[in-house]
Amino acid sequence: MTSGRTVAGGDAAATILAAAEACFERFGIAKTTMEDVARAADLSRATVYRHFSDRDSLIMASVVRRSRMNHDAARSYIRNWPVFADRVVEGICYDVKRGRRDPMMHMLVSPEQMTLSTQLLWQSGAAVDLTHELWGPILIEAQQLGELRKDVDVRLLSEWIAELEIMFISQTDGSDEAMDRFRTKLRAFLVPALLPADG
Template identity: 40%
Template sequence: MARRRANVLSENAEVARGQILKAAESMFQRYGLSKTTMDDIAKEAGVSRPTVYRYFGDRDTLITALIELRSRRLFDKARAFLRERTTFAEQIVDGLIFLVDRGRHDPIVRLIVSPEHMDMATALIGSTGLAVRLTQEMWAPLLDEARERGEIREGLTDEEICQWIALVQLILVGRMDFGSEGDPENRRMLTNFLLPGIVTEEAAEQLRSGGAAATPTH
């Protein structure tokens, strides 16, 4: 297992948490999720196991923090990608394909959502509400803009929309048969089955017909 390194943990709590998470990433990739222990992570970080527990109360808390860290890194890239799209219909379809594809290529995410760990992933990401919170963090600014343009169906809250998006994304990330980012079947499925539940009929039809959704006039 991991050989203990010299203690180089920062005195800054946030920096120290980041160092421990970096050590955890290294150990999970080296030994796998099931075989990596908190002692392995502590040795890689150059600290004692009680020190790791001081920053992360248990293993699930550490893994959850790692999911949040990896997700936010991906969100920064996704937001830049989505700013090139002019309507929410385009953003949600292209954005989900982008996030799922990048998530499946992320070594840590791939480990967590692998079939052998799917029960744990469901408990950590789904049951705790983490998936919805992260989804709201990613999509809330875009939803605000889409509402101003009149693209979102009446009567839907951001939380309801993000619950639906989070569920679809979690299912797609865990699918072993999910094709490449350019697979037209992925786009067709999201356009025909996800989109109508979120955007107006006009916005959905505009995307299906290959055009940008017109901004409604009020």
């Protein structure tokens, strides 16, 4: 049994998340137990369970934290592209490259974790929610400026973007050639579906 130390509330949650992510990298997401996390954090299991009810909630908290940490930088990068088509294409590519570099995201979308990924990211709606947090304001602004078709459901578009990003994170090697091919597909098939008839 893990006895552990005492840590203040907010500090404990951050400590637990850091320990969990280290365990995910060391043991894999599916094989990491709450006991592993408690031991790595040097906290009691009771303290871990006080902050996170089960392993799935701990995984989800990690995904949400890591995603939101990047939102400001991603939004700034996307807004730097003056043309709407470029914002969409380069923004999605930015997310894909970041996702491939993030060990947690890369593990979650691997074939070994597909069942867990489906449950946590898709059935819960978290993947769409997080994508919409990033893209929603950008797409709404584009719609108001007449760059994006008025009849496009922005949340549904965020869902499509989430699906494209996760598919490509899981299926590509991340090479320059693969990213260029992905850009070509986005410009050929996604962008024309978004532009107004007179765009």
